[in-house]
Amino acid sequence: MxxxxxxxxxxxxxxxxxxxxxxxxxxxxxxxxxxxxxxxxxxxxxxxxxxxxxxxxxxQQEQRVPTTARVVRAASGAETADEAPEEQPRRSVVARWTAPDGSERTGTVTTALRTAAPGAAFTLWTDREGRPVAPPLRxxxxxxxxxxxxxxxxxxxxxxxxxxxxxxxxxxxxxxxxxxxxxxxxxxxxxxxxxxxx
CATH class of the missing domain: 1.10.287 (Helix Hairpins)
Incomplete structure (x- = not known):
């Protein structure tokens, strides 16, 4: 105006x-x-x-590979006493997965699984060496x-x-x-x- x-x-x-x-x-x-x-x-x-x-x-799509990981157990200290497992959006678990070179890997990763029961499967993104990474940007x-x-x-x-x-x-x-x-x-x-x- x-x-x-x-x-x-x-x-x-x-x-x-x-x-x-x-x-x-x-x-x-x-x-x-x-x-x-x-x-x-x-x-x-x-x-x-x-x-x-x-x-x-x-x-990122060329360098990151999706693989299926399985929960071995909940990571120690992953749950706090004042926060129930259902309220945690992501939780740390010890998981086992296969790297792109075919070798078996085990490590602590975070997952969005509601229950981190042993044997539960989830998708894990890794780099070419098998290290866990964030999913590629869409x-x-x-x-x-x-x-x-x-x-x-x-x-x-x-x-x-x-x-x-x-x-x-x-x-x-x-x-x-x-x-x-x-x-x-x-x-x-x-x-x-x-x-x-x-």
């Missing part, structure tokens, strides 16, 4: 000040930057983030992160444009006040005196 008021100051008016015209140009520039540069910045940042994350997704999750990055870049660009616009308008207002103070100081001593033509 303030941008529209700023643009309205372009009209020919004998009372229009130079600062009014400058403010109108500042408003027009801000509108153009908000409508063109902010979306382009967001798109560029989102595209770059998506390309980078998709490369990471492909690399492509749609990477795309969602890229969208968030693009929106954040666009919003930060818009915030920067608006901040610069506000600082410029503030400077113009201060300039107007300074000119008004100088004009008032020049006319003030004669204001209302008889014979001064006022």
């Amino acid at each position: 303030r941008a529209a008021i700023g643009l309205w100051r372009w009209r020919h008016n004998p009372l229009r000040r130079t600062t009014d015209l400058v403010e109108a140009w500042v408003a027009l520039t801000a509108v153009v930057l908000l409508c063109v540069v902010a979306p382009l910045t967001g798109w560029a940042a989102g595209s770059a983030a998506d390309a980078s994350l998709q490369r990471a997704v492909h690399a 492509s749609d999750t990477a795309r969602a992160h890229a969208v968030v990055a693009g929106l954040t870049a666009a919003l930060l660009t818009a915030l920067l444009v608006e901040t610069v616009r506000r600082l410029a308008v503030r400077r113009l207002v201060l300039l107007r006040y300074a000119r008004l103070d100088r004009a008032w100081a020049a006319a003030g001593p004669d204001w209302g005196r008889t014979g001064t033509g006022s």
